[in-house]
Amino acid sequence: MEAVKREANYDEQSANAKGSTRAKELAVVPRGEIVIRGLHKVYETKKSQFEALKNIDLSIGTNEFVTIVGPSGCGKSTLLRIVAGLDELTDGSVTLDGDEVIGPGAERGMVFQGYTLFPWLTVRENIEYGPKLKGISTLERRAISNHFLKVIKLEAFASAYPKQLSGGMKQRVAIARALANRPKVLLMDEPFGALDAQTKLEMQEMLLEVWEKEKTTVLFITHDIDEAIFLSQRIVVMGAGPGRILKTFDVELPDKRTSEIRELPEFLALKRELGQLLKH
Numbered sequence: 001m002e003a004v005k006r007e008a009n010y011d012e013q014s015a016n017a018k019g020s021t022r023a024k025e026l027a028v029v030p031r032g033e034i035v036i037r038g039l040h041k042v043y044e045t046k047k048s049q050f051e052a053l054k055n056i057d058l059s060i061g062t063n064e065f066v067t068i069v070g071p072s073g074c075g076k077s078t079l080l081r082i083v084a085g086l087d088e089l090t091d092g093s094v095t096l097d098g099d100e101v102i103g104p105g106a107e108r109g110m111v112f113q114g115y116t117l118f119p120w121l122t123v124r125e126n127i128e129y130g131p132k133l134k135g136i137s138t139l140e141r142r143a144i145s146n147h148f149l150k151v152i153k154l155e156a157f158a159s160a161y162p163k164q165l166s167g168g169m170k171q172r173v174a175i176a177r178a179l180a181n182r183p184k185v186l187l188m189d190e191p192f193g194a195l196d197a198q199t200k201l202e203m204q205e206m207l208l209e210v211w212e213k214e215k216t217t218v219l220f221i222t223h224d225i226d227e228a229i230f231l232s233q234r235i236v237v238m239g240a241g242p243g244r245i246l247k248t249f250d251v252e253l254p255d256k257r258t259s260e261i262r263e264l265p266e267f268l269a270l271k272r273e274l275g276q277l278l279k280h
């Protein structure tokens with residue numbers, strides 16, 4: 001269990017233990033703060049250029065849960081891929097805790113819609129994959145996978161292979177596998193898009209539980225307005241032609257998100273407003 005405690009906790013503990021100014025400074029270092037400034041993305045082919053993103057400015061705070069919504073083709077995935085370091089920006093900058101993003105890194109975990117588990121590995125082995133690459137010992141890896149199997153409530157399936165799991169279970173493993181690297185940020189591109197309605201609701205509740213426990217910054221993409229409101233602290237609405245931010249909304253709902261909040265007047269009012277904005 002020790003192995004999966006967050007760095008911030010370690011820092012706080014060491015600050016308390018040592019009581020030194022330096023240790024206290026370490027304890028307040030932001031973790032998982034994304035700053036995007038003047039971001040432009042142009043896709044170039046031999047014959048043409050396509051401006052996918054224009055003038056994107058967005059800051060996402062430590063432990064914040066931010067969702068991006070917008071019409072198909074407005075550049076949501078492009079933006080997420082650039083933050084992941086999987087795609088290059090044309091102009092501007094993206095930093096994570098002050099460090100420029102120049103490529104993929106284990107501190108940014110990704111979960112996509114398609115199931116990206118290794119079919120030849122068991123659930124436990126999939127979760128331990130990242131820590132194994134990092135050279136973490138077998139004992140510590142076991143502690144990490146035990147912790148996350150519990151978090152995603154799949155202890156009984158530790159030895160199962162992905163093909164033996166339902167879609168929702170596979171996505172739970174994908175989330176655990178991303179979290180096992182102890183990322184500062186979880187980047188999620190329509191992770192529940194392929195699930196049936198009931199499983200999707202269950203996954204949303206599970207994700208919020210995980211987010212509360214693990215205190216990771218989350219940048220989430222969805223087409224589903226209900227999902228965006230239910231999950232997020234802030235919603236960023238993008239428009240197309242070229243991809244840009246139209247408006248951001250603070251979600252003023254109780255921190256404790258239970259299914260009842262979907263009936264609250266604030267929820268319904270925001271849903272109406274987002275619906276109107278996305279119609280144009």
Ligand SMILES: Nc1ncnc2c1ncn2[C@@H]1O[C@H](COP(=O)(O)OP(=O)(O)OP(=O)(O)O)[C@@H](O)[C@H]1O
Pocket residue numbers: 043044050052070071072073074075076077078079243
């Ligand atoms: N590798 C590429 N080369 C050229 N154009 C691209 C490339 N990848 C994406 N695009 C274009 O950039 C635009 C933004 O694509 P992106 O996938 O980011 O949109 P999106 O908002 O995530 O869409 P969706 O909601 O349908 O997933 C689209 O018009 C797409 O055709």
